[in-house]
Amino acid sequence: MGRVLRVFVVEDSAIIRKRIMDNLRSLGHFDVVGYAESENEAVEAIENLQPDVIITDIRLKQGNGIEVVRQIRADDLAPRPRIFVLTNYNYPEYRAQCSAAGADAFFDKSAEYDLLLSNLRRLNTIASAGPDRRA
Numbered sequence: 001m002g003r004v005l006r007v008f009v010v011e012d013s014a015i016i017r018k019r020i021m022d023n024l025r026s027l028g029h030f031d032v033v034g035y036a037e038s039e040n041e042a043v044e045a046i047e048n049l050q051p052d053v054i055i056t057d058i059r060l061k062q063g064n065g066i067e068v069v070r071q072i073r074a075d076d077l078a079p080r081p082r083i084f085v086l087t088n089y090n091y092p093e094y095r096a097q098c099s100a101a102g103a104d105a106f107f108d109k110s111a112e113y114d115l116l117l118s119n120l121r122r123l124n125t126i127a128s129a130g131p132d133r134r135a
Helices: 014-027 039-049 065-075 092-101 113-129
Strands: 005-010 030-036 053-056 082-087 105-108
Touching (some): 005 039, 005 113, 014 030, 039 065, 053 065, 053 113, 082 113, 092 105
Parallel strands (some): 005 030
């Protein structure tokens, strides 16, 4: 059995957030340690919980996911969490901004959700082969 990766979800839509969290639980080897609906709530919780993986939307009711990425990267958390952006706003300028802010990957909710899950499975396989970064 592989190591369990700790995941934090930043998503203001309760329906989409539930779908993400249910999918992660069904994959196994993922523990959803928390979620947030706004930028400030997310940054504070992530700094305290220090998850292995962060999945964030771009547009939030208060703030935005690109700023979440920037702030988490500026905090220079150790170990460094993987940050995946999952959004309906699949525009080249958003992809560029997310990359510049320090996101590890960008996925379109409507067309690339399965690709996100595939990347999470791969990340879990890699993490399971190495030492526990939280030990």
